[in-house]
Amino acid sequence: MSIGLFDIMGPITIGPSSSHTAGAVRIGLVCRMLLEDEVKSAKITFYGSFADTYHGHGTDKAVVGGLLGFRTDNEKIRESLRLAEFRGLSYEFHTADDPKLHPNTVLIEASSREKTVRVQGASVGGGAIRITEINGMPVQISFVEDTLILFHRDAPGVLASIAHILSSNGYNIGNLRLSRTRREGDVITVVETDVPVDGTTAGQLCSVESVSEAVVIPHF
Amino acid sequence: MDIPSIDYLLDETAKNGQPIWQVVLREEQSDSGSSQESVLERAMVTYEVMKNAAMSGIASDMKSVSGLTGGDAAKYYNYLRNHKSLLGSMESRAVAYALGTSGYNAAMGVVVACPTAGAAGIVPGVLIAAQEEYGFSDREAVYGLLTASAIGGVVATRATISGAAGGCQAECGTACAMAAAALVEVMGGSPRQCTDAAALALKNCLGLACDPVAGLVEVPCVKRNGVYAVMAISAADMALAGIRSFIPLDEVIDAMYQIGCAMPSCIRETAEGGLATTPTGLAAKRRMF
Ligand code: SF4
Numbered sequence: 001m002s003i004g005l006f007d008i009m010g011p012i013t014i015g016p017s018s019s020h021t022a023g024a025v026r027i028g029l030v031c032r033m034l035l036e037d038e039v040k041s042a043k044i045t046f047y048g049s050f051a052d053t054y055h056g057h058g059t060d061k062a063v064v065g066g067l068l069g070f071r072t073d074n075e076k077i078r079e080s081l082r083l084a085e086f087r088g089l090s091y092e093f094h095t096a097d098d099p100k101l102h103p104n105t106v107l108i109e110a111s112s113r114e115k116t117v118r119v120q121g122a123s124v125g126g127g128a129i130r131i132t133e134i135n136g137m138p139v140q141i142s143f144v145e146d147t148l149i150l151f152h153r154d155a156p157g158v159l160a161s162i163a164h165i166l167s168s169n170g171y172n173i174g175n176l177r178l179s180r181t182r183r184e185g186d187v188i189t190v191v192e193t194d195v196p197v198d199g200t201t202a203g204q205l206c207s208v209e210s211v212s213e214a215v216v217i218p219h220f
Numbered sequence: 221m222d223i224p225s226i227d228y229l230l231d232e233t234a235k236n237g238q239p240i241w242q243v244v245l246r247e248e249q250s251d252s253g254s255s256q257e258s259v260l261e262r263a264m265v266t267y268e269v270m271k272n273a274a275m276s277g278i279a280s281d282m283k284s285v286s287g288l289t290g291g292d293a294a295k296y297y298n299y300l301r302n303h304k305s306l307l308g309s310m311e312s313r314a315v316a317y318a319l320g321t322s323g324y325n326a327a328m329g330v331v332v333a334c335p336t337a338g339a340a341g342i343v344p345g346v347l348i349a350a351q352e353e354y355g356f357s358d359r360e361a362v363y364g365l366l367t368a369s370a371i372g373g374v375v376a377t378r379a380t381i382s383g384a385a386g387g388c389q390a391e392c393g394t395a396c397a398m399a400a401a402a403l404v405e406v407m408g409g410s411p412r413q414c415t416d417a418a419a420l421a422l423k424n425c426l427g428l429a430c431d432p433v434a435g436l437v438e439v440p441c442v443k444r445n446g447v448y449a450v451m452a453i454s455a456a457d458m459a460l461a462g463i464r465s466f467i468p469l470d471e472v473i474d475a476m477y478q479i480g481c482a483m484p485s486c487i488r489e490t491a492e493g494g495l496a497t498t499p500t501g502l503a504a505k506r507r508m509f
Contacts, residue, residue, distance in 0.1 A: 002222040005248040006262065008335050008372040008381075009365055012269050015325030016285065016437045018337040019382070049384070049490065053435040056286040056508060058328055073269075078328045103384060103490075125382030126336050 004144075011127045013072035019104050020050065020057035023123025025077060026143075026220070027106055028066020030131055031119045033217050034149070037112035039067045042091045048103030050123075051095035063106060064091055071220075072127065105132070137179040137188050145174055145192040147217045148202075153210040154185045161208045162189065169201045221247035221373055226415050226469040229370055233411040240401070240411050241366035263362045266332050270321070270344035273331045277320025284326035286508055289438040293320035296446075310353040311450050318345025318449040322442040335372040335381040338388075338437040339395035341445030343368050346399040346452050347406070356406055364402035371401045371418045371469075378470070379477030383430035384489040386480025392441075392448050393425030393476060397469075399452035400459070409460050419465035419472045421455035426472075426479055429487035431494025434505035440495055 013022035032039055044063055046054045054060050058077075064084050065077035076083065084091055098105075102122035109118045120133035131141040134149070141147060152158055159178070166173060175192040196218040197205075205214040221244055223229050232243045248259050281291035297316045299305065305312040318341035325331045331340040343365070351361050372381065375394045380386040397418035404414045425448070433439040459465075465472070486493030495501050 002251060003373045003376055004251065005221055005244060005259070005366070005369050005373075006266070008369040008376060009263070009266055010332055010334070012266065012330060012332050013337060014328050014330050015337050015340075016328060018333040019384070020437075021328070022333065022337065049435060052491070056288075056434060056436040058285050061328075073330050075328075075330055125380070125384065126376075127333055 007126065007128070011072050013127060014075060014077050017057050018127040019123045019125050020053065020059045021062045022072040022127035023104065023129045024050070024059045024062035024106060025066040025070065025072045026127065026129045027119065027121040027123065027131070028063040028108065029069070029071070029220070030121065030143070030217070031108045031110045031117060032067050032069055034117045034119065034134070034215055035110060035112040035115050036215065037114065038087070039089050039110050040112055042067055042089065042108055042110040043094065044091060045094040045096050045107040047096055047098055047101050047105040047107070050104050050106055051097070054093070060093055063108065064089070067110060134188055135186075137181050137186070139179050139188060139190055140177070141190055143217060143219050146194070146196040146219050148191040148193060148197045149215045149217065150189040150191065150205060150211055151213040152187050152189065152208075154180060154187045155210045158208065158210055159189070162191070162205060162211070165201065165204050165208070166191070166193070166197070169204070171195070171197060171201070221251060221370070223247065223370055223373055224377060226374055226473075229374065230411055230415065239363070239367070239405065240370050240414055241363040241405060244366040244370045260359070260362060263365055264358060267358060267362055267365060269330060270332050271348055273324045273329055273340070274317035274320045274344055274348055276329055277322070277324035278316050282327045284323070284438055285328055286434070286436050286438065288433065288436060288504060288508070289326055289442050290323060292442060293323045307450065310349050311453055313349035313352060314345045314449040314453060315446040317348050318342055318445040319442060321345060322445040326438050326442055335376065335394050335398070336383070336391045338383060338441050339391040339445065342392065342395035342449050342452060343399045343402060345445065345449040346403055350403055350406060354407070360406055364406040367405040367414055368398035368402035371415070372398045375473050378473050380480060386477060387428055387483050387488050388430040388444070389425045389428040389476055390480055391430070392444055393422050393428055396425055396448045396452045396455070397422040399449065400455040403453060403456035404459050407456070407460060413459045415469045416463070416465045417456045417459035419467065419469040420458055420463070421452050422469070422472050422476060423465065423467065424451060424455070426476055429483070429494045430489045431487050431496045432489065432491055433496050433501040434508055435489070435491035435496070439501070439504075
């Protein structure tokens with residue numbers, strides 16, 4: 001396993017806890033990047049240790065800070081709840097229990113003007129995260145690589161088209177995983193690439209029949 | 221960086237006649253594809269953030285978010301300015317900066333998690349104090365940081381750096397080992413002396429529980445950073461004197477992991493045991509929630 005120098009000597013983050021604050025900011029940020037727009041409302045549910053200590057650790061401010069687009073080192077996170085109200089982001093916090101989940105887990109159901117996304121993620125230590133569910137589909141994403149997330153229908157040939165578009169644009173696929181819902185037909189495909197996929201390629205991917213969305217999230 | 225063991229790291233240094241920090245720099249360069257100079261620049265920025273946190277912490281008596289702690293670094297700093305402390309000038313500064321960083325962290329200030337936010341005071345505390353005492357450059361201080369990161373990286377790869385998984389020995393213990401190695405590096409010690417210092421430091425943190433009051437990174441964490449900064453300096457001093465660790469660092473790390481796995485979960489960050497469940501700890505928690 002390879003580990004980054006600036007993951008050990010870092011991340012640069014507001015305190016007080018890399019797992020309760022930095023990791024939480026990053027999970028909020030993932031939601032925002034998936035919505036690709038300002039977040040208008042969010043229902044945030046904390047589990048385990050997050051549920052017990054979110055107030056004292058500022059995990060609430062951290063998640064909302066991430067939803068507002070702040071990086072872990074942004075001191076405005078301390079004021080994020082007030083800033084959220086000012087910027088028209090309404091939020092509510094809940095706590096729940098599920099011993100099957102990692103003790104530092106949060107579920108965020110967030111909406112922009114046009115879209116809604118449901119993201120569950122765990123903060124696994126030192127600021128590292130693992131997104132475990134998107135829209136009810138199990139995934140495993142940690143964003144240590146540049147990541148492309150494709151939402152599409154389960155149809156023959158889709159994967160081949162995706163792979164073809166990526167390779168003809170010169171992208172090397174490091175890893176590709178596919179998740180299905182129990183519900184018929186919806187699929188999320190997560191692709192890790194060596195460099196972030198550009199907008200033109202993402203556009204081509206979206207024009208594949210049965211692909212509804214392609215979101216590029218560079219490693220962070 | 222892909223450094224599976226301390227043995228591997230020492231082999232690499234011996235093969236090329238390089239110090240540990242150069243091996244780290246080479247690894248990071250080949251991983252990230254950026255030039256050595258830009259890696260060093262980013263490390264300098266990181267060191268700046270460390271200094272800012274330490275200085276902000278000693279200069280203010282800001283309270284933590286929960287109100288549980290705050291002001292200890294300022295108190296110690298004022299004491300240093302007006303009294304002759306029991307510790308020498310370098311050790312006492314290390315305590316001040318470690319307390320400052322941790323207090324700043326508890327008040328949601330910007331810190332460098334090193335290796336975690338809870339243990340963020342130890343490495344900068346030691347390094348900044350040593351820099352003031354011996355007057356080396358920021359660039360040399362950064363070499364120390366790189367060496368520290370190699371040690372932390374091996375711990376994260378072979379064991380864990382998370383208090384929830386391995387107790388505080390994994391967080392403050394790792395930070396203490398990193399700081400000891402960094403100090404030996406900047407003082408011109410050999411790679412072997414760096415890892416011996418880290419081994420001596422980590423050995424003396426084994427079994428350390430993670431039992432924070434109310435589950436917050438404050439009690440005992442803030443003051444622990446101060447005390448473990450001094451431990452790192454003693455370990456480094458012994459290693460510089462040529463004292464070897466009887467148990468090599470790889471084996472100490474494995475022992476730390478084994479102990480962490482054997483710890484009951486009540487002393488692994490759950491706040492269900494130890495200091496967290498003392499009458500005073502519980503009363504503090506009741507007042508807060
Ligand atoms: S006691 Fe626990 S929370 Fe506090 S510094 Fe140690 S590992 Fe972190």
